[in-house]
Amino acid sequence: MKILVALKRVADPDNANKVKIPASGEKIDTTGLEWKPNPFDEYALEAALRLTENGTQPKVRAGEVVVVTFGPKETETTLRAALATGADRAIRVDASDDKLDGDLVARALKALVEKEKPDVVLMGKQAVDGDSNQVGQILAELLDWPMATFAATIREEAGALLVGREVDGGVSTLRVKLPAVVTVDLRIVAPTSVYSTKTPSTHKYNDGVRFAALPAIMAAKKKPLVEVKLADLAPDQALKVSYHGFAAPPARKAGIKVKDVSELVSKLKNEAKVL
Amino acid sequence: MTPQEPLSLDALTAIDGLLTDEERLIRDTVRRFVRERYLPRAAELFAKEQFAVDLIPEIAAMGLLGASLKGYGCAGMNAVSYGLALAELEYGDSGLRSFVSVQGSLAMYPIWRFGSEEQKNKYLPKMAAAELIGCFGLTEPDAGSDPGSMKTRARLDGDSYVLTGTKMWITSAPICDLAVVWAKVDDGDASSIRGFIVERGTKGFETPTIHGKMSLRASPTGEIVLNEARVPKENVLPGVVGLKGPLSCLTQARFGISWGALGAARACYEAAVAYTRERVQFGKPVAGKQLVQEQIVEMAMDIAKGQILALHYGRLKDAGSITPVQVSFCKKNNVGLALRAARKARGLLGGNGILLDYPVIRHALNLESVYTYEGTDEVHTLILGNALTGHNAF
Ligand SMILES: Cc1cc2nc3c(=O)[nH]c(=O)nc-3n(C[C@H](O)[C@H](O)[C@H](O)COP(=O)(O)OP(=O)(O)OC[C@H]3O[C@@H](n4cnc5c(N)ncnc54)[C@H](O)[C@@H]3O)c2cc1C
Numbered sequence: 001m002k003i004l005v006a007l008k009r010v011a012d013p014d015n016a017n018k019v020k021i022p023a024s025g026e027k028i029d030t031t032g033l034e035w036k037p038n039p040f041d042e043y044a045l046e047a048a049l050r051l052t053e054n055g056t057q058p059k060v061r062a063g064e065v066v067v068v069t070f071g072p073k074e075t076e077t078t079l080r081a082a083l084a085t086g087a088d089r090a091i092r093v094d095a096s097d098d099k100l101d102g103d104l105v106a107r108a109l110k111a112l113v114e115k116e117k118p119d120v121v122l123m124g125k126q127a128v129d130g131d132s133n134q135v136g137q138i139l140a141e142l143l144d145w146p147m148a149t150f151a152a153t154i155r156e157e158a159g160a161l162l163v164g165r166e167v168d169g170g171v172s173t174l175r176v177k178l179p180a181v182v183t184v185d186l187r188i189v190a191p192t193s194v195y196s197t198k199t200p201s202t203h204k205y206n207d208g209v210r211f212a213a214l215p216a217i218m219a220a221k222k223k224p225l226v227e228v229k230l231a232d233l234a235p236d237q238a239l240k241v242s243y244h245g246f247a248a249p250p251a252r253k254a255g256i257k258v259k260d261v262s263e264l265v266s267k268l269k270n271e272a273k274v275l
Numbered sequence: 276m277t278p279q280e281p282l283s284l285d286a287l288t289a290i291d292g293l294l295t296d297e298e299r300l301i302r303d304t305v306r307r308f309v310r311e312r313y314l315p316r317a318a319e320l321f322a323k324e325q326f327a328v329d330l331i332p333e334i335a336a337m338g339l340l341g342a343s344l345k346g347y348g349c350a351g352m353n354a355v356s357y358g359l360a361l362a363e364l365e366y367g368d369s370g371l372r373s374f375v376s377v378q379g380s381l382a383m384y385p386i387w388r389f390g391s392e393e394q395k396n397k398y399l400p401k402m403a404a405a406e407l408i409g410c411f412g413l414t415e416p417d418a419g420s421d422p423g424s425m426k427t428r429a430r431l432d433g434d435s436y437v438l439t440g441t442k443m444w445i446t447s448a449p450i451c452d453l454a455v456v457w458a459k460v461d462d463g464d465a466s467s468i469r470g471f472i473v474e475r476g477t478k479g480f481e482t483p484t485i486h487g488k489m490s491l492r493a494s495p496t497g498e499i500v501l502n503e504a505r506v507p508k509e510n511v512l513p514g515v516v517g518l519k520g521p522l523s524c525l526t527q528a529r530f531g532i533s534w535g536a537l538g539a540a541r542a543c544y545e546a547a548v549a550y551t552r553e554r555v556q557f558g559k560p561v562a563g564k565q566l567v568q569e570q571i572v573e574m575a576m577d578i579a580k581g582q583i584l585a586l587h588y589g590r591l592k593d594a595g596s597i598t599p600v601q602v603s604f605c606k607k608n609n610v611g612l613a614l615r616a617a618r619k620a621r622g623l624l625g626g627n628g629i630l631l632d633y634p635v636i637r638h639a640l641n642l643e644s645v646y647t648y649e650g651t652d653e654v655h656t657l658i659l660g661n662a663l664t665g666h667n668a669f
Contacts, residue, residue, distance in 0.1 A: 018280060077296050084300060206333075211308050214338040214360065215350040217300050 040124025335405035347399035358534030365538035370494030382409025389514030448497035
């Protein structure tokens with residue numbers, strides 16, 4: 001199985017309060033931010049690695065995982081980390097963060113998919129910076145491929161994936177024929193979430209995203225990483241989304257303490273008017 | 276006004292700019308490993324005097340064992356990467372770092388450096404994979420800072436050596452599959468000292484555990500009792516005779532410790548900053564009090580300077596020109612600052628500073644061992660004093 005995983009770097013979500021917005025409100029000031037891979041994309045990579053191996057012999061690859069990101073030269077750090085973790089090959093589409101939107105990324109990915117011909121495109125359900133939650137869906141539409149979003153479990157079958165999605169009130173299970181686009185949710189990295197046909201169903205993974213072996217980190221610079229021009233994938237670089245302004249969320253006002261339940265009920269009724 | 280986000284130590288030293296992408300990725304990977312796999316259990320392991328034996332295969336799979344050695348299944352990473360990894364491990368617990376240091380610098384290194392090709396092929400790949408756990412037996416009940424006065428003897432008898440003596444304070448001895456034991460040969464003096472690989476199962480070889488330690492509780496420490504233990508001649512390390520054998524291993528380990536201690540110090544520092552920013556007394560967070568800030572500032576400056584020192588000497592080690600005196604400087608400086616930072620943090624957490632719910636008292640207690648092993652603080656003063664004045668004061 002060949003899988004294309006799209007990765008995006010985002011401002012470190014643990015340091016979100018370092019994000020600064022200049023008074024003009026035109027854009028977000030990214031100077032001094034620490035970058036991390038989008039967590040959902042890391043989960044997508046973990047799922048892709050699990051689908052291309054026998055979980056009991058993780059050192060032997062049984063398939064190919066190609067990772068792709070859009071961004072300037074520095075984003076190659078994100079790709080190298082993915083290669084160290086186990087991806088086989090990487091592609092950087094040279095682009096500038098503020099000249100991209102979900103539609104353009106999806107159109108460029110479509111062109112890349114037509115070149116690479118993966119069996120599956122695996123992506124995070126959304127990036128935790130803009131939280132747009134669009135690229136996977138637009139890409140599936142452009143490719144006219146089956147799609148499963150918010151995957152919590154994936155089981156490989158012959159020519160298809162059985163995808164469990166957590167929805168309100170239960171789990172909805174979809175069988176998507178390959179090739180397909182699948183976006184993942186955080187439970188995809190639980191110990192028994194993903195099984196390739198090679199991994200015995202008794203196998204349990206460690207919870208979470210695997211750790212790169214330190215020798216693999218050193219070997220990652222020998223794995224292929226190519227640069228592609230955005231214009232070669234998407235000649236039309238017009239954006240559909242335009243941003244009109246940015247503002248920090250208003251600071252939360254301090255709460256109040258109530259003496260007892262009756263005071264709480266009275267305040268909810270008379271002041272908050274929610275009862 | 277809402278207080279600003281505190282500046283991290285890494286940002287204060289701007290260390291990231293001095294590291295390669297690869298070095299940062301190694302650091303961040305070990306950092307995440309420790310956070311996800313070790314920290315949730317750290318207090319319990321310490322309280323119960325248990326070592327996380329179940330984590331050994333994962334530690335090996337990450338390539339952390341013998342990581343700075345080249346070939347024989349070892350990762351072959353540079354000294355700075357190795358140092359960064361050890362600092363992250365010791366952010367978890369000094370016991371966790373001690374395990375990795377002993378396996379790599381004290382058990383694998385002498386075989387790698389002084390062993391025969393056969394010994395290297397036989398032991399090193401399995402030790403890197405943690406299929407064999409090693410330990411290092413130098414200290415004895417009556418020979419600590421003065422290892423030249425050791426009493427353990429090896430007597431040549433036909434095709435084997437017969438070892439008799441007791442080693443004390445040996446990290447990982449209770450769980451080891453083999454020990455690198457240093458002993459005087461026949462009736463010789465310190466110049467006759469040789470290294471012997473003694474395998475578990477050898478008759479007359481026992482490793483009773485030392486219980487009741489109030490420090491490094493999450494690291495198994497034991498004795499090695501050698502009672503006419505017979506070791507084949509092929510198990511002698513052929514490449515070295517005399518005290519310089521064990522001492523060169525210690526130089527390796529001490530370099531690692533000077534990085535490791537920074538991790539323990541950072542853990543204490545971060546706990547102190549987080550705690551004092553939250554803890555309100557006299558109407559405001561105690562972090563807003565000058566006396567508290569003075570302590571935070573001193574800790575941060577100490578740790579940042581120690582970091583820069585370690586990085587400088589790490590680069591020197593990678594260039595191949597670090598001396599044992601410089602390693603002593605680094606070990607004494609960084610363990611000393613870590614211990615001071617731990618004690619300050621202990622105080623800043625008030626009563627909570629003595630609870631295992633916070634990492635501080637655990638690190639403070641652990642660092643007492645780190646202060647003593649691998650050359651006591653005083654021994655490093657004497658090494659430096661000798662180098663700086665030309666007078667031996669031992
Ligand atoms: C938890 C732990 C793990 C250890 N692991 C290992 C291990 O794996 N392998 C191993 O071989 N050893 C190990 N050690 C032993 C350690 O290296 C020794 O404890 C250390 O070398 C000090 O020896 P000692 O305890 O006999 O103290 P001593 O040498 O008796 O020292 C007592 C005091 O006298 C001071 N002193 C000694 N000589 C002088 C002098 N000339 N001038 C001034 N002051 C002096 C010392 O600095 C110290 O303050 C470990 C120790 C501990 C606590």
